Amino acid sequence: MPPDPADYFIVPPAALRRIRVELMDGISLNPKECELLGLEEKQIQELKLVIDSAVLRWQEREKATMKILPSSGPHTLLHIPHADPIIAEKEWQDLKTSILRIAGPELEPLLRYRLTDGYSPSYKSNAGTGLLNVLTAGYGTLDRLVKISSSANGTTVYETIDFQPTRLKGAAVDEAFFNQLKDSGSHEGSQSINSHKIPDSLLHLLPLK
DSSP, X not given: OOOOGGGOOOOOHHHHTTOOOOOEETTEEOHHHHHHHTOOXXXXXXXXXXXXXXXXXXXXXXXXXXXXXXXXXXXXXXXXXXXXXXXXXXXXXXXXXXXXXXXXHHHHHHHHHHHTOSOXXXXXXXXXXXXXXXXXXXXXXXXXXXXXXXXXXXXXXXXXXXXXXXXXXXXXXXXXXXXXXXXXXXXXXXEEEEESSOOGGGTTTOSOO
């Protein structure tokens, strides 16, 4: 039996950003969290297809362009170059258009904030709110460096730093550049994960062959 209309209430737009939902489970859409937002099964399946297709395309691109950099220690250093800005912009715009079409104007602001907001060629913000933005390096707009090293407790540390290609200014992408970015804190995003398993965002790249 459906709820009585009197049981519904309207959430003010300003409160949308305070609703905590985990719309992504690793690199996949989380259907249960989508249900909590009020998406119907058909909408969830459509959104899943759009996201799965985009993620697969990004993974294939990263696998094709990734480079292993020389390192001075037992750690591994990877460089994932940025994509063509025109391609990155189009993918971002297509995602936003698809989300609006699938979710409608009422839910689109929350889904966009949780899924697609972040750095792109025309959206110079890296607030880290959009999970699809941080899954790649700003939809491929940014370069990404990944340092993989062993810790004393037997786990592996995965450090990622995203930066604008213009930061290079002719310099080599190497270990010294990674350390410079890390020490300065001047970059577009960073993350450090200490884990016994490979993070979902790196599974398509590791283990190295």
